[in-house]
Structure formats: C-alpha cells, structure tokens
Amino acid sequence: AQKITQTQPGMFVQEKEAVTLDCTYDTSDPSYGLFWYKQPSSGEMIFLIYQGSYDQQNATEGRYSLNFQKARKSANLVISASQLGDSAMYFCAMRVGDGNQFYFGTGTSLTVIP
Amino acid sequence: DGGITQSPKYLFRKEGQNVTLSCEQNLNHDAMYWYRQDPGQGLRLIYYSQIVNDFQKGDIAEGYSVSREKKESFPLTVTSAQKNPTAFYLCASSILPGLETQYFGPGTRLLVL
Numbered sequence: 472a473q474k475i476t477q478t479q480p481g482m483f484v485q486e487k488e489a490v491t492l493d494c495t496y497d498t499s500d501p502s503y504g505l506f507w508y509k510q511p512s513s514g515e516m517i518f519l520i521y522q523g524s525y526d527q528q529n530a531t532e533g534r535y536s537l538n539f540q541k542a543r544k545s546a547n548l549v550i551s552a553s554q555l556g557d558s559a560m561y562f563c564a565m566r567v568g569d570g571n572q573f574y575f576g577t578g579t580s581l582t583v584i585p
Numbered sequence: 586d587g588g589i590t591q592s593p594k595y596l597f598r599k600e601g602q603n604v605t606l607s608c609e610q611n612l613n614h615d616a617m618y619w620y621r622q623d624p625g626q627g628l629r630l631i632y633y634s635q636i637v638n639d640f641q642k643g644d645i646a647e648g649y650s651v652s653r654e655k656k657e658s659f660p661l662t663v664t665s666a667q668k669n670p671t672a673f674y675l676c677a678s679s680i681l682p683g684l685e686t687q688y689f690g691p692g693t694r695l696l697v698l
Contacts, residue, residue, distance in 0.1 A: 573679075575627050
C-alpha cells in the first residue's frame with residue numbers, strides 16, 4: 472500500500488529563517504515521484520517541487536529544496552529565507568510507477584512570524 | 586494561457602437538489618481528478634478519469650457522479666444522496682503515463698442552505 476505521512480500539523484518560523492517540513496512515504500515500487508504543494512488561504516494548490524526516485528541530486532527550485540533520503544523514505548521540504556507570503560498549508564504527495572493516482576499527506580500549516 | 590478552470594467559485598445547494606461543478610482544462614492532459622477537502626483536512630479522491638468515456642471511483646465516490654465526454658471536460662455532480670456535501674472541491678489534471686505533477690484548478694466551495 473502507498474502512504475504519505477506528515478507528522479507536523481503546525482509549524483512556526485521567524486521571517487528570514489529557514490524551515491524544514493517533514494514528509495515520509497511508503498511504497499514498494501522502485502519508481503515513484505514525490506511532490507510538494509502549497510495551499511494558501513485562497514485555496515488553490517500550487518506545485519512547488521518534484522523529486523524522482525531515480526534522481527541522484529536533491530531537487531531545488533529557488534528558495535525550495537527537497538531533502539531526499541531514499542533509505543529513510545523521507546522527502547522533507549526546506550524553505551530558505553522564509554517570507555510572510557510563505558504562510559500556508561503545505562502538502563506532500565506521491566505518484567507511483569505508471570499509476571494515475573496521487574497519494575497526499577494530511578498537510579502542515581506553516582506560519583511565518585514577522 | 587494553459588490551465589484548469591472551475592466554476593462556479595461558490596455554489597449553494599438546497600436540500601434534495603443535485604448540483605454540478607464544472608472543470609475544464611486546455612493542457613491536453615489525459616487524466617483528470619476530483620478531490621474533496623474538508624476544513625483543515627487533506628485531499629480525498631472522489632473520482633478520476635484516464636480517458637474519454639472512462640472513469641474510476643476514488644475513496645469517497647458515494648453520492649457523487651461524473652462524466653467524461655470530452656478530453657477537456659470532467660464535470661462532477663453532487664447528488665442528493667451525498668448527505669454532507671459542504672466542502673471545498675478541487676479538480677486536477679495530469680499527463681499519462683509518467684510521474685509528472687498534477688495541476689489544479691482554483692476550486693469550488695459548496696455550501697448547503
């Protein structure tokens with residue numbers, strides 16, 4: 472069975488500091504993709520970053536990086552230099568093999584403090 | 586601009602009424618999805634479709650129905666059998682096959698009068 476676990480319901484970070492949002496996953500398929508999405512209070516889901524299971528390097532997109540530890544089955548999102556606009560819900564998700572389903576975690580609410 | 590549109594942004598349902606949420610995409614994606622999100626919760630899959638005229642139930646399909654008559658369109662009907670329909674509904678699409686991301690529409694908030 473495929474599963475995504477986010478254990479941090481809420482996180483706080485000081486503006487301009489870095490923050491790590493945790494995500495662990497479970498799958499027996501060797502081919503999978505891991506995703507992070509941001510959901511601000513307006514509701515839209517914004518794709519942030521992708522990591523493939525065969526990628527050797529950790530993914531980076533601007534201030535977002537994904538700390539991919541395959542042996543530990545973890546895919547933590549690191550946001551550097553936090554901004555007030557980073558306050559939102561963040562969801563980790565997985566897509567497996569050639570499957571057409573996405574598996575989502577329960578989300579982490581991030582609040583950036585000025 | 587390529588993307589996914591959902592309408593309406595807000596929808597009100599009366600007791601015993603069926604309502605239909607619209608989802609259109611011009612990304613030429615094969616797969617389309619409907620999710621339900623309750624306040625403070627994650628996403629739960631209602632239905633998904635890989636190809637025109639074919640769709641599969643997700644985890645919470647009871648009380649919902651869909652159609653996929655065109656590649657671009659995947660409307661969701663919330664039937665009167667859905668006793669607790671108040672939620673935020675998100676439509677998404679993705680390329681098939683592969684491990685590409687999903688892209689989401691802006692969502693529809695459904696409220697029961």
